[in-house]
Amino acid sequence: xxxxxxxxxxxxxxxxxxxxxxxxxxxxxxxxxxxxxxxxxxxxxxxxxxxxxxxxxxxxxxxxxxxxxxxxxxxxxxxxxxxxxxxxxxxxxxxxxxxxxxxxxxxxxxxxxxxxxxxxxxxxxxxxxxxxxxxxxxxxxx
Ligand code: CMP
Numbered sequence: 001x002x003x004x005x006x007x008x009x010x011x012x013x014x015x016x017x018x019x020x021x022x023x024x025x026x027x028x029x030x031x032x033x034x035x036x037x038x039x040x041x042x043x044x045x046x047x048x049x050x051x052x053x054x055x056x057x058x059x060x061x062x063x064x065x066x067x068x069x070x071x072x073x074x075x076x077x078x079x080x081x082x083x084x085x086x087x088x089x090x091x092x093x094x095x096x097x098x099x100x101x102x103x104x105x106x107x108x109x110x111x112x113x114x115x116x117x118x119x120x121x122x123x124x125x126x127x128x129x130x131x132x133x134x135x136x137x138x139x140x141x142x
Contacts, residue, residue: 003081004034005124006131007089008116011069018106019072022115025102026076029088035075035132041066049130061111073131082121089117 007026009019027033041049046066053059076085090101092113097104106114118124 002032002077002079003121003124004075004077004128005081005085005118005121006116006127007074007076007085008131009072009074010112010114010116011065011071012108012112013106013114014070014072016106018114022102022106023074025088026074026085029084031076031078031081031085033074034077037073037131039071039073039131040069041071043067045130049127058111065111075128075132082118082124085117086119089115 009022013019013022023033043063046063047054050059050062050066053062078084088102090097090103090107092103092110094103094107094110097107102115103113108114118127
């Protein structure tokens with residue numbers, strides 16, 4: 001059964017014009033693109049999105065970075081979408097990023113890490129609701 005997840009192409013990757021390449025990588029791995037939004041986080045929206053990280057050492061850096069420019073949000077769908085996208089995105093820790101992963105290709109540091117992918121089906125539904133307003137359902141027949 002298909003599952004939905006959220007990918008954010010973060011401000012550093014958009015600014016360096018990596019968005020097209022990142023979407024291309026996603027498409028080659030059989031994810032269906034169900035919705036897309038070009039947006040800029042406000043501090044309030046970023047705080048709501050990253051509420052679980054409130055109080056952590058990197059929180060203020062993260063919020064400032066996420067508000068620093070354009071973000072592109074993608075609502076993606078396939079079987080096992082959450083785990084498969086996390087694998088394709090690569091590790092948060094730069095030392096653990098495998099070659100070929102999106103972060104290995106495009107991350108510039110632990111904060112400026114090019115992309116965010118939901119880490120569980122529950123978080124995916126929450127994040128999709130925050131960004132797209134409500135969970136999206138199939139609009140196309142393929
Ligand atoms: P993301 O997958 O969007 O989830 C939380 C974000 O916090 C992470 O990517 C990074 O951009 C940022 N971050 C900065 N420092 C750390 C850290 N030490 N551990 C985890 N996330 C961090």
